[in-house]
Amino acid sequence: MPAVIRLEKIGLQYRVPKERIHSLKEYAIRRLQRRLSYAELEALKDVDLTVEPGERIGVIGRNGAGKSTLFRVISRVLPPSAGRAYVAGRIAPILELGLGFHGELTARENVMLQGALLGFSRADMRRRLEGIVAWAELEDFIDAPTRTFSTGMAARLAFAVATDVDPDILLVDEALSVGDEKFQRKCHDRMQGFHDRGKTMMLVSHSLAQIRDNCDRAIWLHHGRLVRDGDVASVTEQYHQWSLGETDVVT
Amino acid sequence: MSHPVPRSAQGSPAAAVPVYDSSRRRPRWVEEAAHLWRYRGLVHELVVRDIKIRYKRSVLGMLWTMLAPLLNMIALTLVFSALLKTTISNYPVYFMAGQIFWNFFAQTSNGAASQTQASNDLAKRMFVPRSVFVAAAVGGGLVNLFLSLLPLVLILAVTGFRFYATWAFLPVSIFILTLFTTGVSLLLFTLTSRFADVREMYGVIVQTWFFLTPIVYEPSIVPFRYRVWLSLNPMYHLIQVFRKPIYAGTLPSVELVMVSLALSIAVLATGWVYFCHRTDKMAYWS
Numbered sequence: 001m002p003a004v005i006r007l008e009k010i011g012l013q014y015r016v017p018k019e020r021i022h023s024l025k026e027y028a029i030r031r032l033q034r035r036l037s038y039a040e041l042e043a044l045k046d047v048d049l050t051v052e053p054g055e056r057i058g059v060i061g062r063n064g065a066g067k068s069t070l071f072r073v074i075s076r077v078l079p080p081s082a083g084r085a086y087v088a089g090r091i092a093p094i095l096e097l098g099l100g101f102h103g104e105l106t107a108r109e110n111v112m113l114q115g116a117l118l119g120f121s122r123a124d125m126r127r128r129l130e131g132i133v134a135w136a137e138l139e140d141f142i143d144a145p146t147r148t149f150s151t152g153m154a155a156r157l158a159f160a161v162a163t164d165v166d167p168d169i170l171l172v173d174e175a176l177s178v179g180d181e182k183f184q185r186k187c188h189d190r191m192q193g194f195h196d197r198g199k200t201m202m203l204v205s206h207s208l209a210q211i212r213d214n215c216d217r218a219i220w221l222h223h224g225r226l227v228r229d230g231d232v233a234s235v236t237e238q239y240h241q242w243s244l245g246e247t248d249v250v251t
Numbered sequence: 252m253s254h255p256v257p258r259s260a261q262g263s264p265a266a267a268v269p270v271y272d273s274s275r276r277r278p279r280w281v282e283e284a285a286h287l288w289r290y291r292g293l294v295h296e297l298v299v300r301d302i303k304i305r306y307k308r309s310v311l312g313m314l315w316t317m318l319a320p321l322l323n324m325i326a327l328t329l330v331f332s333a334l335l336k337t338t339i340s341n342y343p344v345y346f347m348a349g350q351i352f353w354n355f356f357a358q359t360s361n362g363a364a365s366q367t368q369a370s371n372d373l374a375k376r377m378f379v380p381r382s383v384f385v386a387a388a389v390g391g392g393l394v395n396l397f398l399s400l401l402p403l404v405l406i407l408a409v410t411g412f413r414f415y416a417t418w419a420f421l422p423v424s425i426f427i428l429t430l431f432t433t434g435v436s437l438l439l440f441t442l443t444s445r446f447a448d449v450r451e452m453y454g455v456i457v458q459t460w461f462f463l464t465p466i467v468y469e470p471s472i473v474p475f476r477y478r479v480w481l482s483l484n485p486m487y488h489l490i491q492v493f494r495k496p497i498y499a500g501t502l503p504s505v506e507l508v509m510v511s512l513a514l515s516i517a518v519l520a521t522g523w524v525y526f527c528h529r530t531d532k533m534a535y536w537s
Binding site: 015076088113119 | 268269270271272273274289290292293295296297299300303304307373374375376377378379442445446447448449452531534535
């Protein structure tokens with residue numbers, strides 16, 4: 001089967017000004033004085049990754065290791081500065097639950113907007129609306145402005161939208177930690193259903209238990225490099241050993 | 252445990268698998284145009300959202316959009332007719348026609364610039380072609396433009412001004428105007444994405460530009476030696492394309508229409524190419 005995601009020698013460099021300049025006036029002055037200096041920041045370096053359809057991959061690593069950046073490259077938010085990214089399929093990211101919801105708008109209106117953000121047509125979303133609201137258990141609040149929602153309600157709605165549109169690839173970034181036990185259970189079931197239909201999933205989490213629960217394979221990013229890639233049990237175990245300070249990263 | 256059954260997961264027209272290959276991308280200005288077309292539903296949603304939010308919790312709601320130009324017009328009519336004794340006949344209609352035109356341009360371009368922060372927040376996290384935010388600003392501006400034609404009609408009726416058949420030309424005028432406004436909005440959006448202070452500067456520029464364009468006064472009061480400068484102001488030509496059919500009851504000359512159209516297309520093309528050229532970078536700027 002052809003790969004759904006193929007990353008070849010992906011590098012991502014940020015050119016960050018040593019001091020952040022947000023104003024044109026300041027920029028012009030510094031330019032004239034030749035006082036603009038930049039630092040190269042390598043968020044990803046030589047990352048190779050091939051993902052087959054139906055795989056469930058956990059992404060682990062410390063803060064700033066490049067996990068979110070990797071997701072952004074895959075979802076084409078950030079064009080890589082080196083290498084090649086190939087992604088076949090529709091992506092739905094669940095990055096920060098509730099993101100893009102507007103408090104003044106009702107649940108119904110927000111669902112339509114979210115769908116459009118994911119690239120779906122109005123007709124498509126109208127058909128899906130009922131199922132989304134039912135899954136989120138918000139039937140009674142469909143015409144209430146989302147500013148009246150609790151965090152849990154907003155999270156349920158966001159997760160419902162992202163998974164109902166049935167993407168080929170689901171990217172989940174630290175999103176499952178919100179919500180109560182029942183919600184987490186439902187999310188887990190839904191992701192299981194996803195997997196059963198042969199869909200691909202990548203999950204970023206600091207909870208190794210969550211990774212083991214939901215994934216078959218794990219990759220470990222360290223300072224922008226992919227240092228381990230293998231079955232979930234061994235990679236998480238190695239990561240655990242390392243984080244206890246018992247082993248080195250390099251093999 | 253029952254798993255949710257996907258509705259229309261297969262067989263829908265959306266089932267064609269989109270492929271992204273970072274090493275095989277089309278020229279940016281083609282790519283962005285294709286994306287914008289694919290996300291046209293989002294443009295619609297954003298326009299609807301902005302209108303809803305604007306009117307949802309306000310007492311006067313839509314009425315205000317129509318009331319504001321009327322109040323403005325009354326104030327300026329008092330100043331110009333009563334105090335400055337202008338020779339312009341039916342000043343309220345003259346001024347309102349120009350003001351509607353100007354407001355569309357100024358509010359839309361300013362609206363596009365004000366979108367950069369919100370659009371970055373979204374486009375940083377999921378793929379969204381940023382041109383949809385500019386398109387949405389233009390769409391919202393057009394809705395307002397049509398709403399503000401109502402008070403103009405009202406004033407026409409109240410002052411007994413003739414409703415000319417040349418109004419039929421207005422769609423063409425609005426089209427030309429929209430091209431120009433979109434071009435400026437694209438330039439401004441790109442610059443504001445990089446430098447936040449561009450928006451403040453633009454506010455000052457628009458204010459000055461307003462007074463350099465014959466909106467509250469007639470072009471004929473401009474001394475002859477300054478006319479060259481007036482003709483270098485693109486808004487001078489564009490405003491005539493819009494105001495003539497309403498106020499003078501004549502069609503703008505072919506020459507005027509051609510100049511305005513060529514100018515607008517040039518600005519739009521420049522804006523689009525510049526925008527698309529920078530769009531990859533915007534994710535890094537924010």
